[in-house]
Amino acid sequence: MKSKATRIVDAMMEKDHFSQWLGIVRLGEREGYCRLQMIVRPEMCNGFGIAHGGITYSLADSALAFASNSGGKHALSIETSISHIRPLQAEDAIIATAVEKSPGNKISIYEVRIEKEDDGELVALFKGTVYRKSIDWEV
Numbered sequence: 001m002k003s004k005a006t007r008i009v010d011a012m013m014e015k016d017h018f019s020q021w022l023g024i025v026r027l028g029e030r031e032g033y034c035r036l037q038m039i040v041r042p043e044m045c046n047g048f049g050i051a052h053g054g055i056t057y058s059l060a061d062s063a064l065a066f067a068s069n070s071g072g073k074h075a076l077s078i079e080t081s082i083s084h085i086r087p088l089q090a091e092d093a094i095i096a097t098a099v100e101k102s103p104g105n106k107i108s109i110y111e112v113r114i115e116k117e118d119d120g121e122l123v124a125l126f127k128g129t130v131y132r133k134s135i136d137w138e139v
Contacts, residue, residue: 005029005070007139012066019062022055026066032100032108034067037117042090051088060112060126063098067110068130072137075108075130086116086123093117098128106132 002010009029013019027035038059046052060082068075088094095115102109107129114124 003030004072004137004139005031008070008072008137009034009066011137011139012069016062016065018058022058022062024059024062027095029066029070031071032067032103032110034063034070034096034098036063036066036096038094038096040088040090040092040094045090049089051090051092053082053084056084056088056094056114056124057082057126059094059096060098060114060124061128063096063112064110064126064128064130067098067100067112068108068128068132069137074133074135074137076133077128078107078131079129080126082124082126084124086121088116088123094123096126104132108132 023038025037040051044055095117098112101111110128112126
């Protein structure tokens with residue numbers, strides 16, 4: 001039997017056409033945690049030939065959404081920020097790992113690390129604050 005966190009992320013991913021377009025592969029989820037992988041495609045690169053900043057931001061935002069909802073309450077981001085540390089190229093495989101850093105009943109803070117899959121090099125660091133509604137996930 002699938003865990004509650006997995007059932008919630010299944011339900012979210014089924015309707016998340018943007019995450020599907022990104023080509024996200026789920027590597028694992030549990031309450032307060034999510035790990036995703038994707039490959040940077042050429043159409044995701046900007047005029048400098050490097051990944052558009054919105055690509056790493058979007059991957060991190062998806063990891064935040066899945067991790068913050070995995071506990072059973074509907075959660076919405078209320079503030080996010082990202083630091084881009086290293087550039088990415090087309091065909092780079094990247095991993096996003098979201099971890100709850102400051103749990104709370106209504107407000108929680110998450111850190112999402114984006115790393116290159118081949119060598120673990122940190123390429124971006126994302127922080128997200130979420131608000132948890134009183135609505136439970138029905139899965």
